[in-house]
Amino acid sequence: xxxxxxxxxxxxxxxxxxxxxxxxxxxxxxxxxxxxxxxxxxxxxxxxxxxxxxxxxxxxxxxxxxxxxxxxxxxxxxxxxxxxxxxxxxxxxxxxxxxxxxxxxxxxxxxxxxxxxxxxxxxxxxxxxxxxxxxxxxxxxxxxxxxxxxxxxxxxxxxxxxxxxxxxxxxxxxxxxxxxxxxxxxxxxxxxxxxxxxxxxxxxxxxxxxxxxxxxxxxxxxxxxxxxxxxxxxxxxxxxxxxxxxxxxxxxxxxxxxxxxxxxxxxxxxxxxxxxxxxxxxxxxxxxxxxxxxxxxxxxxxxxxxxxxxxxxxxxxxxxxxxxxxxxxxxxxxxxxxxxxxxxxxxxxxxxxxxxxxxxxxxxxxxxxxxxxxxxxxxxxxxxxxxxxxxxxxxxxxxxxxxxxxxxxxxxxxxxxxxxxxxxxxxxxxxxxxxxxxxxxxxxxxxxxxxxxxxxxxxxxxxxxxxxxxxxxxxxxxxxxxxxxxxxxxxxxxxxxxxxxxxxxxxxxxxxxxxxxxxxxxxxxxxxxxxxxxxxxxxxxxxxxxxxxxxxxxxxxxxxxxxxxxxxxxxxxxxxxxxxxxxxxxxxxxxxxxxxxxxxxxxxxxxxxxxxxxxxxxxxxxxxxxxxxxxxxxxxxxxxxxxxxxxxxxxxxxxxxxxxxxxxxxxxxxxxxxxxxxxxxxxxxxxxxxxxxxxxxxxxxxxxxxxxxxxxxxxxxxxxxxxxxxxxxxxxxxxxxxxxxxxxxxxx
Amino acid sequence: xxxxxxxxxxxxxxxxxxxxxxxxxxxxxxxxxxxxxxxxxxxxxxxxxxxxxxxxxxxxxxxxxxxxxxxxxxxxxxx
Numbered sequence: 168x169x170x171x172x173x174x175x176x177x178x179x180x181x182x183x184x185x186x187x188x189x190x191x192x193x194x195x196x197x198x199x200x201x202x203x204x205x206x207x208x209x210x211x212x213x214x215x216x217x218x219x220x221x222x223x224x225x226x227x228x229x230x231x232x233x234x235x236x237x238x239x240x241x242x243x244x245x246x247x248x249x250x251x252x253x254x255x256x257x258x259x260x261x262x263x264x265x266x267x268x269x270x271x272x273x274x275x276x277x278x279x280x281x282x283x284x285x286x287x288x289x290x291x292x293x294x295x296x297x298x299x300x301x302x303x304x305x306x307x308x309x310x311x312x313x314x315x316x317x318x319x320x321x322x323x324x325x326x327x328x329x330x331x332x333x334x335x336x337x338x339x340x341x342x343x344x345x346x347x348x349x350x351x352x353x354x355x356x357x358x359x360x361x362x363x364x365x366x367x368x369x370x371x372x373x374x375x376x377x378x379x380x381x382x383x384x385x386x387x388x389x390x391x392x393x394x395x396x397x398x399x400x401x402x403x404x405x406x407x408x409x410x411x412x413x414x415x416x417x418x419x420x421x422x423x424x425x426x427x428x429x430x431x432x433x434x435x436x437x438x439x440x441x442x443x444x445x446x447x448x449x450x451x452x453x454x455x456x457x458x459x460x461x462x463x464x465x466x467x468x469x470x471x472x473x474x475x476x477x478x479x480x481x482x483x484x485x486x487x488x489x490x491x492x493x494x495x496x497x498x499x500x501x502x503x504x505x506x507x508x509x510x511x512x513x514x515x516x517x518x519x520x521x522x523x524x525x526x527x528x529x530x531x532x533x534x535x536x537x538x539x540x541x542x543x544x545x546x547x548x549x550x551x552x553x554x555x556x557x558x559x560x561x562x563x564x565x566x567x568x569x570x571x572x573x574x575x576x577x578x579x580x581x582x583x584x585x586x587x588x589x590x591x592x593x594x595x596x597x598x599x600x601x602x603x604x605x606x607x608x609x610x611x612x613x614x615x616x617x618x619x620x621x622x623x624x625x626x627x628x629x630x631x632x633x634x635x636x637x638x639x640x641x642x643x644x645x646x647x648x649x650x651x652x653x654x655x656x657x658x659x660x661x662x663x664x665x666x667x668x669x670x671x672x673x674x675x676x677x678x679x680x681x682x683x684x685x686x687x688x689x690x691x692x693x694x695x696x697x698x699x700x701x702x703x704x705x706x707x708x709x710x711x712x713x714x715x716x717x718x719x720x721x722x723x724x725x726x727x728x729x730x731x732x733x734x735x736x737x738x739x740x741x742x743x744x745x746x747x748x749x750x751x752x753x754x755x756x757x758x759x760x761x762x763x764x765x766x767x768x769x770x771x772x773x774x775x776x777x778x779x780x781x782x783x784x785x786x787x788x789x790x791x792x793x794x795x796x797x798x799x800x801x802x803x804x805x806x807x808x809x810x811x812x813x814x815x816x817x818x819x820x821x822x823x824x825x826x827x828x829x830x831x832x833x834x835x836x837x838x839x840x841x842x843x844x845x846x847x848x849x850x851x852x853x854x855x856x857x858x859x860x861x862x863x864x865x866x867x868x869x870x871x872x873x874x875x876x877x878x879x880x881x882x883x884x885x886x887x888x889x890x891x892x893x894x895x896x897x898x899x900x901x902x903x904x905x906x907x908x909x910x911x912x913x914x915x
Numbered sequence: 916x917x918x919x920x921x922x923x924x925x926x927x928x929x930x931x932x933x934x935x936x937x938x939x940x941x942x943x944x945x946x947x948x949x950x951x952x953x954x955x956x957x958x959x960x961x962x963x964x965x966x967x968x969x970x971x972x973x974x975x976x977x978x979x980x981x982x983x984x985x986x987x988x989x990x991x992x993x994x
Contacts (some may be wrong), residue, residue: 270957270962270965271981272988279948280945280949283948284948288990288991288993371994404978404982408974409955409977410952411952412950412952464983466983466985469984470982473992476992481946481949518979533994535994536993539991542990543990543991674992680988681991685991705946742921747994864942
């Protein structure tokens, strides 16, 4: 693919000769063989311990070994196979970052830096929350799905979406869907994406509300992030522009102070009065915040928050992984709990198949990543072969975060776990109610006492830990339990708890703000097809209308969730997972069409496998949610049961103790049931459109939609650690005079 | 092969100090890169190559423009 160079362009080649790369990869020295055998053995032993250990406890270190060894093997062998057989990158070809370089959004970026950047954009609260809720089934189902799911589904999606978007100048998933699937499939994909973003933002916001409700400390310290961010924004705009690292360190210090001072504020009379808010008030505060943040200029609030959030993300994840390795907590949760084979789990209802696979979405397979892997990251990639490291590797990293979250959740006592995660409707929100409820579940080895709950609440600086649903408080307790064994002891537990709540809230509020903005642009683009004026995104009125529409959408669902008599998170969370994986199915459907149009039917199974699985899981889950006659599982069954009760003139029914509450259940289940139907219809439309496009391309492929190939004139190694041939070529490039190194005549 | 002279304490400390400074610079480079703190430097580099002779934006003007660009092209943050 390389074009002959003219004499003045005598620069080293833009890529290592593919034959040399191939030879390097195929050469198995004894040391290399020994290394991979050791990795395989260690991973195998770790899996064996996780799978067959029936002792009293199991050490958390085995989770680390099992996951990391499996990731390494998948990255080295399966991702390599996908690279060779499906992506087929060509480093002689320029990436959009090179041929469209503009010094702004198209910038060739060092692969290691871009890895961090991409990871910070894809990972948030999702992989931290899902595994916590799924822990009710025991540790093994979640662990298996997180690790196998990421290897065969999640990382494959992220990698291939990134690669194909890069080959198309960084086009977005929506644009690719329109191009590959035609008008019907493309439109359905666009509407599905907007609807899914609304539900995802709503449920993330619900997680924050649940974490901050009746917690003066939490409300104060998370609230403080707003003035801190405003200060950072003004500092960067007017005082010292561009000093991003400096202000991030200052912001981080202020954030730590906000956490520490939270105790003093919460213990003072005025602080408790001012910041002790009920959940509905907090929900309204987040709605107002969401709208304001999305219409304010980026520099004032979003950008500085994003710096803080990125800073915390990398710091926290490194800290948590180190803590698990250093502390190596003993885990007494069984591999499979009672709820692995039942449908009445108090945390999230439903059978293991399919509900485990929708409860854990992020960390195993997350469709939302397709929006980052297309559009943002591909415009920054230096060289095509780096996409395996960025896309596949980045997702493996998120999966590891999910494993750490699972470890944190199963490190705490099971009785406490169920007391925290059963809905207020079940426990009555009191210590006595929680103890009676949890002990009444009849779980092996669970013997909850009131002292355990009040002691824990006092240790973490909260009034109560009963029915703190949503996953975030449980994770925070898990982190506090692990971290205090490393640093500070029980006296530091409250700090670690609020530190964890703070970073989860920070991630989520950034996602709420950014999600509202992105969805606003999508909505403007969609409405613009009918009213052209809306296409102009700088038109303030249009921007405000569309922002208000988006906020109204997620705000409505948030309020429904907060006031839900059945508990909120346990009834709404499945919608989050289902919608996220339906988006994954949409992304994989687009990828399948592209691979088919390349005429590569022999290896299409690599994409069809996760697509089929995601489709089966989400369609089954949706059908359960729509048609199941079990009220705890089926939205419409619940809807009809409550409607019937109202018609019979009953004044209370199930956990709803008033007529109003019963009416609320009727309304909420109607919304949830309708959303399930909408998601299902839209996604099936996209998948069928993709299947038709794929069949049409059989057997010779279809029209090419890639940008034309241009020769590359820059060089960088592909993976984290350069190979000998890569090092040699890198040295040649580094020997050039600085002006020649990033030789680029095209520009914009 | 000659054996290197034995390190004396001051030399050892100096080496340690240099290693620490390298580590600190590396960390600052990495975090700065991930946060996008080096965007202006990269812009200047790009500007020199593509528009030689033209006056680049000042640092203040560049950051103003970069932030306002984000208003027009929002980037998603995942869950």
